[in-house]
Amino acid sequence: QLQLVESGGGSVQPGGSLRLSCAASGFILDYLAIGWFRRVPGKEREGVSCISFHGGEINYADSLEGRFAISRDNAKNTAYLQMNSLKPEDTAVYYCAALNTVQDICRMTWGWYEHWGQGTQVTVSS
Numbered sequence: 001q002l003q004l005v006e007s008g009g010g011s012v013q014p015g016g017s018l019r020l021s022c023a024a025s026g027f028i029l030d031y032l033a034i035g036w037f038r039r040v041p042g043k044e045r046e047g048v049s050c051i052s053f054h055g056g057e058i059n060y061a062d063s064l065e066g067r068f069a070i071s072r073d074n075a076k077n078t079a080y081l082q083m084n085s086l087k088p089e090d091t092a093v094y095y096c097a098a099l100n101t102v103q104d105i106c107r108m109t110w111g112w113y114e115h116w117g118q119g120t121q122v123t124v125s126s
Contacts, residue, residue, distance in 0.1 A: 002027040009120030022096030038092035047108025056104040093119040
């Protein structure tokens, strides 16, 4: 049974950085497309970024303006979301999601994935 565990969230001042991790267990990350999503209470869940299992496709939300970077280390069975120049509007619960797919593709659609983590809180405030 595939399990995803996010970590690395916390509180940071505007302009700061955080790196979120998504550790997979029960399945080899090599064959998983990974997506990152975030949710602010009272708002719809937003797709942040995704990376295909071979890294051939990487997508980001336009709203990020190049501040975030997704990556994966298959040897560590872990995917990452590096978040730089954080803004108060980045405050949210961040989730990672995974899908076992034979195609080197990814999507920033929550329902496309079949496994989701529990989320990690990111708070950006002065």
